[in-house]
Amino acid sequence: EVQLVESGGGFIQPGGSLRLSCAASGFSVSSNYMSWVRQGPGKGLEGVSFIYSGGGTYYADSVKGRFTISRDNSKNTLYLQMNSLRVEDTAVYYCATHPARGEWGQGTLVTVSS
Amino acid sequence: EIVLTQSPGTLSLSPGERATLSCRASQSISSSYLAWYQQKPGQAPRVLIYGASNRATGIPDRFSGSGSGTDFALTISRLEPEDFAVYYCQQYGNSPYTFGQGTKLEIK
Numbered sequence: 001e002v003q004l005v006e007s008g009g010g011f012i013q014p015g016g017s018l019r020l021s022c023a024a025s026g027f028s029v030s031s032n033y034m035s036w037v038r039q040g041p042g043k044g045l046e047g048v049s050f051i052y053s054g055g056g057t058y059y060a061d062s063v064k065g066r067f068t069i070s071r072d073n074s075k076n077t078l079y080l081q082m083n084s085l086r087v088e089d090t091a092v093y094y095c096a097t098h099p100a101r102g103e104w105g106q107g108t109l110v111t112v113s114s
Numbered sequence: 115e116i117v118l119t120q121s122p123g124t125l126s127l128s129p130g131e132r133a134t135l136s137c138r139a140s141q142s143i144s145s146s147y148l149a150w151y152q153q154k155p156g157q158a159p160r161v162l163i164y165g166a167s168n169r170a171t172g173i174p175d176r177f178s179g180s181g182s183g184t185d186f187a188l189t190i191s192r193l194e195p196e197d198f199a200v201y202y203c204q205q206y207g208n209s210p211y212t213f214g215q216g217t218k219l220e221i222k
Contacts, residue, residue: 044214044215044216045204047211058210098206099149099211100147100206102160106158107158
């Protein structure tokens with residue numbers, strides 16, 4: 001059974017840093033497209049960052065230069081390092097597989113506030 | 115980047131009725147790489163349709179997807195009470211993969 005479990009969210013002041021983790025089971029993170037998608041309060045879905053099986057990455061303009069996506073093949077885990085956090089980064093962050101696979105984690109809440 | 119526009123923003127229908135949700139792309143989506151998701155409050159999105167018309171595992175056959183190029187639709191043939199939710203389309207034919215803004219399906 002495929003499972004994605006996010007962790008690492010929490011309350012942080014503007015300018016702070018957090019690292020989100022997405023532990024995968026039932027498939028290999030290293031050989032699959034993986035993404036981080038966020039949803040602000042009362043808002044729609046926004047693709048934040050993707051990593052392709054070959055290692056190529058993408059970042060939304062809103063997070064470019066501040067967020068870094070990575071993976072640890074030995075731990076079968078996806079990460080999102082978030083630096084210089086802003087109030088507008090407040091959201092539930094989901095990790096997800098390729099749309100044709102359609103697996104999502106339960107999400108982890110990040111709240112950026114002073 | 116491909117922009118997806120969903121319509122209507124809100125759709126008010128009664129159980130048993132037919133629902134048709136639209137997703138229009140700013141440019142043609144290659145190979146009909148379009149997915150539809152359902153999201154209920156407090157839950158992660160759930161994939162319903164991928165490849166424009168393929169139902170995901172476990173999705174009831176009252177859900178169907180259609181379309182190609184720039185115009186796609188999700189049809190729910192007879193609404194059940196559990197179908198009232200927010201629906202999103204996502205294209206994955208061109209990088210970056212992008213989402214529509216969502217259609218809220220509410221009980222009339």
